Amino acid sequence: MLMGGVTVRVAAAVAVPAVRALRWTPPLAALVVGYAMIGVPAVASAGSDPSLVVVLLRLATVSAALGVGFLLDDPARPTTATSPAPAWLPLAARVTAGVVLLAGWWWATLATAGAALGPASPVLPRDDLTLEAAAVVAVSLAVATTIWRRAARGVVGLVAAPAFLAAVFVVALLPDRVALLVPFGGSGWAAAHDRWLVVLIAATAVTFLAATWSPSPLSRPAVRSAGR
Numbered sequence: 377m378l379m380g381g382v383t384v385r386v387a388a389a390v391a392v393p394a395v396r397a398l399r400w401t402p403p404l405a406a407l408v409v410g411y412a413m414i415g416v417p418a419v420a421s422a423g424s425d426p427s428l429v430v431v432l433l434r435l436a437t438v439s440a441a442l443g444v445g446f447l448l449d450d451p452a453r454p455t456t457a458t459s460p461a462p463a464w465l466p467l468a469a470r471v472t473a474g475v476v477l478l479a480g481w482w483w484a485t486l487a488t489a490g491a492a493l494g495p496a497s498p499v500l501p502r503d504d505l506t507l508e509a510a511a512v513v514a515v516s517l518a519v520a521t522t523i524w525r526r527a528a529r530g531v532v533g534l535v536a537a538p539a540f541l542a543a544v545f546v547v548a549l550l551p552d553r554v555a556l557l558v559p560f561g562g563s564g565w566a567a568a569h570d571r572w573l574v575v576l577i578a579a580t581a582v583t584f585l586a587a588t589w590s591p592s593p594l595s596r597p598a599v600r601s602a603g604r
Contacts, residue, residue, distance in 0.1 A: 394466035395473045399449050402533055403474065406443030407481045410436035414485050418492035426498055429489050430505070430560040436485055437509045438544055440478060444513060445520035445536025447474040464587045467524065471517065482509055501560075504569045508556075511572045514579035516540045521586040 413436040417424050447470050486502060493500070520536040527535070547556050556575070558568040 392469075394450075394469040397450070398470060398473065399446050399533075402446035403443030403477070407440050407477070410439035411481065411485050411488070413439065414488045414492060418488050421492070424492045426493060426500065427560045429492055429500065433485070433489055433505055434508065434512075434557065437482075437512045438541075440481060440509075441513050441516035441540060442537050443533075444474060444478075444516040445523070445540065446533030447471065448520050448524045448532040448536070450524075450530035450532075467521070467587050478513060482506065498561075501565075504565070504572075507569055507572050507576065511576040511579065512544075514576050514583065515543060518579040518582040518586070519543065521583045525586050 413432050414429075417429075417432065448467065450466070450470075486500075486505065490500060516536070519540050520532050523536050523539065524532045550556060552564070554571065555564065556568055556571055558564045562568075
C-alpha cells in the first residue's frame with residue numbers, strides 16, 4: 377500500500393502509461409545543450425580555468441532544468457481528470473523518470489567537467505556543485521508543479537520555462553550578503569551553499585504540497601442544485 381491508499385498494482389497501471397506518454401524531445405534537447413556547454417571546452421582544451429568550469433556547469437544546469445517542465449506536459453489530462461487514481465500518481469511517475477535521467481546526465485557532465493581541467497588545477501567541489509544542481513532542478517520542478525496544478529489542459533513546459541528563467545534572473549541579482557552564485561574559491565562559498573540547502577528543502581516542500589494538497593470540502597464553493 378502506497379500513499380493515499382494506492383496499491384502497487386494501481387500505481388504500476390497508472391505509472392507505465394504516464395512514462396510512455398512523456399514528451400522526451402524537449403528535455404533531451406535541454407540536456408544535450410547543457411552537456412555541450414561542458415563537452416566542447418573539454419574537447420577543445422584540457423586546461424580550462426576552474427572558475428570558468430564552475431560557471432559553465434551552472435549554465436549547463438540551468439539548461440537542463442529548463443526541460444523539467446516539459447516532463448509534466450499531459451495533453452490527455454482533460455480526459456483523465458475523472459480517473460479514480462489520484463492526480464499525483466502519474467505526476468510522480470513522470471518526475472521519477474526525469475530524476476533518473478537527470479542523475480545520469482549530471483554524473484556524465486560532472487565527469488566531463490573534471491576532464492576539462494588541467495592536471496595542476498584544483499579539484500572541483502563536487503558535493504557543493506551537486507547540491508547547487510539539485511536545488512536548481514528542484515526550483516524548476518516546484519515552478520512546473522505549481523503551474524501543473526492550474527493547467528487544466530495539461531500544458532506546463534511552455535509556461536514553466538520562462539517562469540523558471542525569471543527566477544534564475546532574480547537569483548543572479550541577489551546582493552552579496554545573500555548571494556547564491558558565489559565565484560569558485562570566494563570567501564562566501566560555504567555560506568552560499570548553506571543557502572542552497574535551504575532552497576533545495578523549500579523547493580521540495582513546495583513541489584510536494586502542489587502535487588498532493590487538495591482543499592478541504594469546507595473550503596470549496598457550494599454547488600447549487602439545478603432546481604434553485
